[in-house]
Amino acid sequence: MEMEGIQKKMILQVRDLNTHFFTDSGTVKAVNGVSFELLRGERLAIVGESGSGKSAMAMSLIQLLAFPGKVVSGSVKLEGKELIGLGERDLNKFRGSAIGTIFQDPMASLDPVMKIEDQMVKPIRMHLKLNAKDARSLAIKLLTRVGIPDADKRISSYPFELSGGMRQRVMIAMALSCNPKLIIADEPTTALDVTIQAQIVQLLKELAETTGTAMMFITHDLGLVARFAQKVAVMYAGKIIEFGTVHEIFSQPKHPYTQSLLKTIPSVAGEKKHRLLQIQGFPPDMKLLVTGCSYKERCPVATDRCYRDSPDLTLRGGNQSAACWLENGLMSEGEEKIAELLSYKKKEYSVKKMDSEKNKEVNDASGTVLKIQDLSKHFTKTSLAPWKKSTVVRAVNGINMTLKRGETIGIVGESGCGKSTTARMLLNLDEPTSGSINIEGNIQIVFQDPYSSFNPKMKISEIIGEPLNVQKIGTKEDRKQKVGELIQKVGLESSYLDRYPSQLSGGQRQRVGIARSLALNPSVIVADEPTSALDVSVRAQIINLLCDLKDEMGLSFIFISHDLSTVRYISDTIAVMYLGEIVEYGPAEEIFNNPVHPYTKALLSAVPVPDPRVEESRNIELLQGELPSLTNPPAGCAFSSRCPLVTERCMKEKPKLDDYRVNRKVSCYVVS
Structure with a gap:
């Protein structure tokens, strides 16, 4: 094929x-001697921790x-043209034209x-030398190409009038x-729902294949890497420490x-759930001189040589190279030794914590700690124009x-399905329009971004102890002792109590947030996207911590997330929400192994699996369309406007959430 010959052309040499x-405070050596090449049409993923x-x-x-960053040495050639050393005027000829950025x-x-057309047309006219009419026509074609319906009308919209997925498609069209x-x-799908994420990744793959554009995809989601990439570069401490094809990296790292x-x-996929592996320690401070291997302090098989000499990136067979003195890294020690070295405890978590004497003191005999009945929340949206009627937003x-x-x-669903509104009602931050919430004990929350929920001027001891002070629980000494116990319970040393939030990493701040939520001995904790902003390695630590607390303290969780692999791992029961309604409800394993509702099937089909062999063999059914307006939902089934199995009845009558099997409920006429 012609494309196979074209792909051999060198696009980028670093x-x-x-x-x-x-x-x-010092010089941060953010990038340290990075070298790689990229051919036309190739898709390269760059992975690594923050x-x-x-x-x-x-x-x-x-x-x-961003200031005060500067390229101090090296070479970057685009089709043989050196970019390092060019002035701003010459660089602008490449930015947006030869190199696009998402x-x-x-x-x-x-x-x-600015309207979308104003932001698209000007660069097109500048780089391609087209007149305004032709530039606008090209912009509409590009918007159509990236899957934006009615592009001739949407091009006149402002960014805030488009959904998150549509805005990202506009960025791709501009690129x-x-x-x-x-x-x-650069992390182009982080803020998107799993369904939109699947669409964007598929779109980027198709564009690379049809246009020959080389793609560099930066992400911390290894599932997306398996789905998207042909080659993978693993970065650590400013260096590429492993490079190879996606199959080599995933099958034989x-x-x-x-x-x-x-x-x-x-x-x-698979049965849950053993304790996840945790990478101990933290990356090195790049303001300090690093002697030897940069990973040595966290590596369980580091030798004296690792502390003395820095290994270079060397070939290990095929297209794979790694910077390690051991030929096969940890695998040189064997699987059993790896588990021991990495403290990979084969602890199995129970599906549901059995009653304990401690729990009986604070919970009723039935074991129910939270009951929600016919809960609804409707907001009235009033127009500034007096001649326009108010509309009702049916959030839940x-x-x-x-x-x-x-x-x-675990509560799952796309943005706008009502997950966070439900959480706000549980915490009494929003008053329900109707229905009831009965809680045995008290309820606390763990936020998505703990830093924004902390007072940056308060020490960690004050942040954790704040609920105790507000409720005036115990004496000052009692509260101090309680805070000390809480910081240890979440796996941090007492020395952290004298620090400020800015002095902690993201994972450490999330542990502090969890400690604060435990201060008043809650029976229920609402965890609202508690791991979405964390690196994969830190995410494993937080997931393990939540599972430990659940087993040790008998805590109950409402876990809200769009990361379905995490939801499956941590949840016993799944509630799938769509447009303010629960459309499927039941045991986590049953729903993941045998999804019934078309929406649940679409969600699970969109989840990337961190195995390129599985991804290549999957038939991914991309969910089409967008979430309908909450002010004007479909007359019948809420999912009818996007459902591939829709019938005339679905469009006219709203199905109820009825029993499907034992402990399973589904809201769908097609599977009833």
């Missing part, structure tokens, strides 16, 4: 790239580094006061607008860091749930 950030240098390296290629948050990248040779996608990362992932529509002691209910 040699010994070094980028530093010159701060008042601070590994992924984004700094990518932005160094086009020299869009950023993580399209709302922050798009101008909120493609000038026929780039390379597209850099050679570096201890890569091997450990792959063992931290909760799988969406008559949901029912029962939470047992020691049970975790």
Whole structure:
């Protein structure tokens, strides 16, 4: 095929790239001697923890580094043309034309006061030298190409008038607008629902295959890597420490860091649930001189040589290379030794915590700690124009749930389905329009972003102890002792109590948030996306912690997340929500192994599996369309406008959530 010949053409050559950030507290060596190549049409994934240098390296290629960052040495050639050393005027000829960029948050990248056509047409006219009419026509074609319906009308919209998925599609259309040779996608799906994420990844793959554009995809989601990439570069401490094809990296990783990362992932398939592996320690401070291997302090098989000498990236067979003195990394020690070295405890978590004497003191005899009946929340949306009528936003529509002691209910669904509104009602932050909530004991919350929920001027001891002080529980000494017990319970040393939130990592802050939620001895904890902002390695630590607390204390959780692999791992029961309603409800394993509702099937089909062999053999049924307006929902089934199995009855009559099997409920006429 013609494409196979084209793909051999070299697009990008990076040699010994070094980028530093010159701060008042010292020089941060963010990128340290990175080298790689990218051919036309190739899809390369860059993975690694936060601070590994992924984004700094990518932005160094086009020299869009935030102050005080600077490329200090190295070479970046695009089709043989050297970019390092070019002035701003010459660089602008490459940015947006030869190199397109898709950023993580399209709302922050798009101008909120400019229409889409204004933001697309100007770059097209500048780079392609087209007149206004032809540039607008091309913009509409590009928007149509990336899957935006009625593009001739949507092009006149402002960014805030589009959904998150639509805004990201606009960013992709803009990146493609000038026929780039390379597209850099920096966490382009992080803020998107799993269904929209699947659409975006599939779109990027198709564009690479049909246009020959090389793709560089930066992510911390290893499932997406397995679905998208042909090649993978694993970064740590500013260096590429392993490089190879996606099959080589996933089936036979050679570096201890890569091997450990792959063992931290909760799988969406298979039986649950053994304790997840945890990578101990933290990446090195890049302001300090690193002697020897940068991973040595966290590596369980590090030797004296690792502390003295830094290993280079060397070939290990095929297209794979790794920077490790051991030929096979951890695998040199054997599987049993790996488990021992990594403290991989084969602890199995119970599905539901059995009654204990302690729990009986605070819970009723039936074991029910939370009961929700016919819960609804409707908001009135008043127009500023006096001639327009007010509209009702039906955020939650008559949901029912029962939470047992020691049970975790996972609530899943796309943005706008009512998950967070339900959580706000449980916490009495929103008053229900109708229905009832009965809680035995008290309820607390663990937030998605703990840093935004902390007072940055308060010490950790004050943050954890705040609920105790507000409720005036015990004496000052009692409260101090309680805070000390809580910090240890979440796996942090007491020395952290004298620190401020800014002095802690993301995972440490989330542990503090969990400690604060435990202060008043809750019976129920609402965990609202508690792991979505964390690296995969830190996510494993937090998941293990929540499971430990559940088993040890008999806690019950309402776990809200769009990460379905995490939801499956941690949950006993699943509630699938769509447009304010529960459409499927039942045991987690049954729903994941045998989804019944078409929406549940679509959600699970969209979840990436961290195994490229599985991804290649899957028939992914992408969910089409967007969530209907909450002010004007479909007359019949809420899912009827997007359902591939829709019937005339579905469009006219709303199905009830009825029994399907024992402990299973489904709201669908097609499967009744």
